[in-house]
Amino acid sequence: MNPSSILLVEDHAAFANALLNILNKNGNMNVVAVADSAEKALEQLPELHVDLVLVDVSLPQMSGINLVAALHDALRSYVGPLRPTGAQSRRARVCAQRS
Numbered sequence: 001m002n003p004s005s006i007l008l009v010e011d012h013a014a015f016a017n018a019l020l021n022i023l024n025k026n027g028n029m030n031v032v033a034v035a036d037s038a039e040k041a042l043e044q045l046p047e048l049h050v051d052l053v054l055v056d057v058s059l060p061q062m063s064g065i066n067l068v069a070a071l072h073d074a075l076r077s078y079v080g081p082l083r084p085t086g087a088q089s090r091r092a093r094v095c096a097q098r099s
Helices: 013-025 038-047 064-074 090-098
Strands: 004-009 029-035 052-055
Touching: 004 013, 004 038, 013 029, 029 038, 038 052, 038 064, 052 064
Parallel strands: 004 029, 004 052
Antiparallel strands: none
């Protein structure tokens, strides 16, 4: 079985590096790209073939919630149900559930 390819979207470099190391140590996952903003993730995504996009909810400029909504709209036929994990506020969880 091939490892799942992942795009990681995280604006804090230390946290992104820690996640990158943890995920890549698992034989079933391979982080193929890291973006530090939603805008960079949207630029990179068409060139990548990823199975999963892990998104920080609190990103500069465009929020992670809005990024997930944009991904869902753009890839509606490919994207299954979306559920946030680790959303810091009730409002963020509610907004994500509505999209």
